[in-house]
Amino acid sequence: GQQVMQIPQYQHVQEGEDFTTYCNSSTTLSNIQWYKQRPGGHPVFLIQLVKSGEVKKQKRLTFQFGEAKKNSSLHITATQTTDVGTYFCADSTGTASKLTFGTGTRLQVTL
Amino acid sequence: EPEVTQTPSHQVTQMGQEVILRCVPISNHLYFYWYRQILGQKVEFLVSFYNNEISEKSEIFDDQFSVERPDGSNFTLKIRSTKLEDSAMYFCASSHRFAGREQYFGPGTRLTVT
Numbered sequence: 001g002q003q004v005m006q007i008p009q010y011q012h013v014q015e016g017e018d019f020t021t022y023c024n025s026s027t028t029l030s031n032i033q034w035y036k037q038r039p040g041g042h043p044v045f046l047i048q049l050v051k052s053g054e055v056k057k058q059k060r061l062t063f064q065f066g067e068a069k070k071n072s073s074l075h076i077t078a079t080q081t082t083d084v085g086t087y088f089c090a091d092s093t094g095t096a097s098k099l100t101f102g103t104g105t106r107l108q109v110t111l
Numbered sequence: 112e113p114e115v116t117q118t119p120s121h122q123v124t125q126m127g128q129e130v131i132l133r134c135v136p137i138s139n140h141l142y143f144y145w146y147r148q149i150l151g152q153k154v155e156f157l158v159s160f161y162n163n164e165i166s167e168k169s170e171i172f173d174d175q176f177s178v179e180r181p182d183g184s185n186f187t188l189k190i191r192s193t194k195l196e197d198s199a200m201y202f203c204a205s206s207h208r209f210a211g212r213e214q215y216f217g218p219g220t221r222l223t224v225t
Contacts, residue, residue: 033213042202043154045213098167099214101154
């Protein structure tokens with residue numbers, strides 16, 4: 001079956017440093033969604049990318065969809081302590097659009 | 112802002128017992144989902160539900176699992192005979208009328224099977 005892997009598994013940065021998580025799928029992605037899960041919380045939708053090569057920005061967050069639609073990335077510029085959490089990419093497939101989540105990247109930010 | 116709610120927040124049960132996890136999706140949403148997350152791991156799809164029937168289910172969703180929408184607001188997940196490995200956080204999610212849109216997750220029910 002489809003596998004969606006993310007690297008790194010964990011990253012610890014100082015506040016103000018940049019952070020990037022990479023998402024790679026074993027199959028072509030229909031579209032890619034990104035979710036953030038705070039410690040002890042539930043996944044919260046961040047964004048959806050649909051087109052090959054698409055780049056979207058949300059303030060300090062930049063999301064990119066690969067040309068071949070098999071990978072995606074999330075880049076955070078100048079991290080803040082509020083960015084702490086686990087970031088998941090997820091492929092949305094089928095008529096009922098079940099989400100196949102990636103393995104996640106846990107981000108820790110310290111002062 | 113509308114949100115998905117789930118009850119209970121934490122359920123402790125003994126192996127072999129039946130549990131029912133309850134969810135109230137966002138009122139104008141038509142697609143409903145259950146996911147689970149074992150501690151420290153990724154979120155895994157269990158089942159999707161649309162138009163009063165299961166649309167898709169994963170290998171995890173075996174005969175011990177069932178879902179129901181008993182009325183216009185509730186969406187339930189039943190596990191008939193719980194196993195130790197069913198211990199996890201269970202998230203309900205719902206989505207707007209068109210598939211392929213973002214999913215809104217509830218706060219989850221932590222199920223502990225002893």
